[in-house]
Amino acid sequence: MVSGGHPRAPGAAERSQVPELLSRPSGGRAASMPLLGRDGEPTLFELSSPGRRGWSFRETGVPEWAADELVPAEHLAAAAPALPEVSERDLVAHFSRLSSRNYSVDHGCYPLGSCTMKYNPKLCDAVAAMPGLASCHPAQPDQQVQGWLAMLADLERILCEVTGTAAATLQPAAGAQGELTGLLLMRAWHESRGRRPTKVLIPDSAHGTNPASVTMAGYEAVEVPSDSRGLVDLDALRRLVSDDVAGLMLTNPNTVGLFEVDIEAIAAAVHAADALLYYDGANLNAIVGVVRPGDMGFDIVHLNLHKTFATPHGGGGPGAGPVAVSERLAPFLPGPVPRPVPGEEGRYRWVMPEQSIGRIHGWHGNALVLARAYAYILAHGAEGLPEIARTAVLNARYLKERLRGTYDFPYDGPCMHEFVASSTPLKKTTGVRALDLAKRLIEEGFHPPTMYFPLIVDEALMVEPTETESPQTVEALAQALLAIAAEAAEDGGAAAAAAPRTTPVGRIDEAGAARKLRLTWTG
Ligand SMILES: *Cc1c(COP(=O)(O)O)cnc(C)c1O
Numbered sequence: 104m105v106s107g108g109h110p111r112a113p114g115a116a117e118r119s120q121v122p123e124l125l126s127r128p129s130g131g132r133a134a135s136m137p138l139l140g141r142d143g144e145p146t147l148f149e150l151s152s153p154g155r156r157g158w159s160f161r162e163t164g165v166p167e168w169a170a171d172e173l174v175p176a177e178h179l180a181a182a183a184p185a186l187p188e189v190s191e192r193d194l195v196a197h198f199s200r201l202s203s204r205n206y207s208v209d210h211g212c213y214p215l216g217s218c219t220m221k222y223n224p225k226l227c228d229a230v231a232a233m234p235g236l237a238s239c240h241p242a243q244p245d246q247q248v249q250g251w252l253a254m255l256a257d258l259e260r261i262l263c264e265v266t267g268t269a270a271a272t273l274q275p276a277a278g279a280q281g282e283l284t285g286l287l288l289m290r291a292w293h294e295s296r297g298r299r300p301t302k303v304l305i306p307d308s309a310h311g312t313n314p315a316s317v318t319m320a321g322y323e324a325v326e327v328p329s330d331s332r333g334l335v336d337l338d339a340l341r342r343l344v345s346d347d348v349a350g351l352m353l354t355n356p357n358t359v360g361l362f363e364v365d366i367e368a369i370a371a372a373v374h375a376a377d378a379l380l381y382y383d384g385a386n387l388n389a390i391v392g393v394v395r396p397g398d399m400g401f402d403i404v405h406l407n408l409h410k411t412f413a414t415p416h417g418g419g420g421p422g423a424g425p426v427a428v429s430e431r432l433a434p435f436l437p438g439p440v441p442r443p444v445p446g447e448e449g450r451y452r453w454v455m456p457e458q459s460i461g462r463i464h465g466w467h468g469n470a471l472v473l474a475r476a477y478a479y480i481l482a483h484g485a486e487g488l489p490e491i492a493r494t495a496v497l498n499a500r501y502l503k504e505r506l507r508g509t510y511d512f513p514y515d516g517p518c519m520h521e522f523v524a525s526s527t528p529l530k531k532t533t534g535v536r537a538l539d540l541a542k543r544l545i546e547e548g549f550h551p552p553t554m555y556f557p558l559i560v561d562e563a564l565m566v567e568p569t570e571t572e573s574p575q576t577v578e579a580l581a582q583a584l585l586a587i588a589a590e591a592a593e594d595g596g597a598a599a600a601a602a603p604r605t606t607p608v609g610r611i612d613e614a615g616a617a618r619k620l621r622l623t624w625t626g
Contacts, residue, residue, distance in 0.1 A: 143607060144200055146624050147187035157191030204607050206550050208415060212572050212580055216521045216553040216565025217310065217358060219388045219410035220417065223475075227413040230478035231471040241466035245452045252441040252451035255467065258477045259441070263427050265488070266384070266404045267397020270456075271427035272437045273473055274464040278385055279312040281405030281424030282352070284437060284463045286320035288403055288428060289350050289379050291435040291460050300349040300378070306335055308358040308557040313383060322349060329559060333359040333514025335369055344376045354383035355399065356390070356519035358557045358565075360499065370400025379403060379432075387411045388495050388569070389520035392488030402429045413479035414472045423472040437463040494570035495520035498577050502568050505581035509588045513560050521567035523560050526588075530562055533591040537562040539599035540587055546605045547583040 171179075189197070206213070213220035231237065239248050259271045275281040286303065293300055303322040305313045307329055314324040327343060330336040334357065344351075351373045355363045363369065373380050382401035388411045396404045408414060409422035416422050428436065437460055439453035467473075483491065496519050503512065503522045510524040526537045541551030541564070553565035568577050591599050603609060 144197065144204075147189055147194070147197060148624050150189050150193055150197060151187035153188055155188045155190050155193075157189060157194050206545075207417075211548060211550070212568065212576050213550040214552050214566045214568045214580065215550060216360075216523070216567040217385060217556070218417070218553070219385070219407070219520075219567060219569060220550070221388070221569035222571035223413040223415050224479065224482065226482060227475040227478045231474045236474050237471065241470070249451060251470070252453075253449070254477055255470075255473060256441040256443070256451055258473055258480075259425075261477075261480055262406060262425055265391060265395065266382075266387075266401075266406065266427045267395030268404055268427035269430040270433035270436060270440070271425050272440060272463070273423065273425045274437050274462070274468040275405070275424040275426060276464055276469050277422040278383070278405055278407040278410075278424045279316060280463065281407075281426045282312055282316035282381075282383065283319055284424075284426045284460075285381050285403040285405055285428075286316055286322065286350075287460050287463075288426065288432055288435050289381065290320060290322075291458065292379065292432055293349055295435070295458065298377070300347050302345075302348045303381075304340070304343055304348060304351040306353065306357065308333070308559050309352065310354070310358060310383065310385065313352050317352070327351070329359075329514075332516055333357070333361050333559075334363055334365065334516075337365050337368055337372070340369060341372050344372055344378065346376065348373075348376055348378045350379035350381050350402075352381040352383055353401075354386045355396070356386050356521075358386075359514045359523045359560070360389075360518040360521040360565075360567075361514060361516045362389075362519055366399045374400065385410055386520065389492055391492050392485070392490075393492050397427075397429060402432060404428070408472055408476040412476035414475045421469045421472055423469050423476065425468075425473075434458045435460055437461060491570050492520070495568075498568040498570060498572060498574075499566070501574070502566060502577050502581055505578070506584055509585055510564070520569070521565060523557065524564045524566060525560050526562040526564060529588055529591055533596040533599075535591045535596040535599045537564050539591075539596065539602065540564065540584075542610065543587045543590075543599040543602035544583060545603040547587070549580055549583060 165173075208220050208222050235250060239251060245252065255273055259273060262271050263269060272284065275284050289303075301323055302325045303317045303320075304325050304327050305317065306327045317324040325343060325348075328336045328339050330339075335353070340351070351369070353363065353366075353369070355366060357363055370380050379402040380400055382396040382399075382404040384396070384404055384406040387396075387406060391411055404427045405424050406427065407422065407424055409416040414422060426436075434457045436456045438455035440456060441451045442454040444450040444452050480488070499518050499520050499522055503518055503524070506524060509528075510526060511528055512522065513525050514523065526535070526540055529535050529540070530537075537554045541554050544551050552567070553563075555563055556565055557563060568580065572580075587599065
């Protein structure tokens with residue numbers, strides 16, 4: 104495997120300075136003999152053996168003394184870094200083993216409510232990997248990347264058409280960044296009219312990013328209560344709207360999976376106070392191609408391209424959160440935006456909108472995520488997009504009805520693409536909590552639903568099967584959830600409390616893991 108020269112492989116002298124941790128036994132186990140598959144995957148440090156390597160570079164022909172001159176001595180480390188030394192074979196095996204312990208949308212049903220963990224067609228990855236797209240540098244002059252500009256301009260046109268808006272920025276890297284962008288646009292619009300309202304209204308069922316973005320944008324978040332239907336309490340909203348309110352952030356369908364049927368009255372109440380209506384597009388999957396936020400009265404719309412269209416997400420990225428706006432907000436959009444060159448048909452250039460709030464992301468956003476969304480939209484076409492929404496809703500409604508009688512539905516209106524069940528009855532009779540159910544469901548081969556969100560539902564399980572699952576898969580998920588409840592009634596919750604028993608690790612201290620980060624291997 105090792106061929107070619109041996110540039111800068113640590114020499115014996117350097118190796119002797121590599122901390123002893125690479126050769127020292129760890130946890131009572133000799134580093135050179137990790138017990139694979141017995142008690143978890145060893146770290147690369149434990150797999151390390153001095154002098155072993157999985158790379159080979161050509162000789163550069165640059166003599167060592169010249170290299171030393173090229174890099175000033177003060178920038179050279181005294182010793183080689185204590186990196187693990189492993190062969191390519193061991194490295195690939197290590198990461199392959201780790202990857203097979205994870206669960207992903209490629210493994211199966213992932214009904215994690217609000218996150219829209221649908222299967223992402225491989226076609227979109229193939230398009231994003233095309234050299235004409237992937238090999239461009241964002242600093243290339245406009246005339247060399249006309250295809251990219253045309254594609255981004257067309258994507259903007261489609262997103263505006265889908266949302267019923269006039270113009271968009273493709274820069275934001277995720278929904279949360281889209282929220283901040285939208286709120287900064289809201290602020291710029293009010294300021295351009297000599298106003299400085301200080302509050303933004305958000306429903307009590309809102310996603311956590313909403314109040315966080317409101318605070319980041321310098322506004323005070325004011326909560327609007329939900330009524331007994333699980334919808335915005337219209338009377339309460341009318342009481343809260345005032346001159347000091349910049350806008351209302353809403354997702355429709357909302358976070359309990361219900362369509363805000365009073366949306367026209369909500370929009371009228373907000374607009375009457377000269378405030379703006381912001382659409383959190385994370386739930387667009389339920390209505391894409393069927394109804395448009397712009398037609399409901401929304402002024403600012405963010406989309407989560409990774410949720411509604413096609414980019415595998417989770418684990419923190421990468422995503423894309425374009426923000427589309429009505430005509431009156433277009434001059435404030437972040438830039439530059441791709442626009443046609445006047446008098447030169449089919450040619451584009453980057454243009455800064457007149458009163459732009461400035462850049463919100465380096466270059467042009469996560470461009471290859473944009474390419475995936477474009478491929479996905481073209482592959483589905485105008486007839487395919489509403490089909491996505493209808494199938495997503497059908498799958499959720501089927502699953503919800505199968506669970507009726509066993510699980511509670513605190514807000515029992517007709518659900519859209521997701522629904523929120525409560526396992527309170529099960530907790531009362533068996534002590535089994537939503538968390539236990541979720542862990543037990545892992546043993547049945549499914550990713551758990553979202554738990555304990557939204558906060559207004561006790562023992563919440565937020566289930567979003569998505570449109571990509573077959574009727575057989577949705578039925579299997581229903582049967583698993585019913586069987587777990589029946590089992591708990593029988594064994595008093597013993598199995599659920601012990602779950603998961605089929606995974607490499609069992610229950611972990613999740614709060615502890617998040618709050619006391621230990622990201623460095625210390626032996
Ligand atoms: C996912 C989500 C967000 C945040 O979007 P990211 O792309 O994860 O930043 C905001 N609101 C709702 C309702 C969501 O589900």
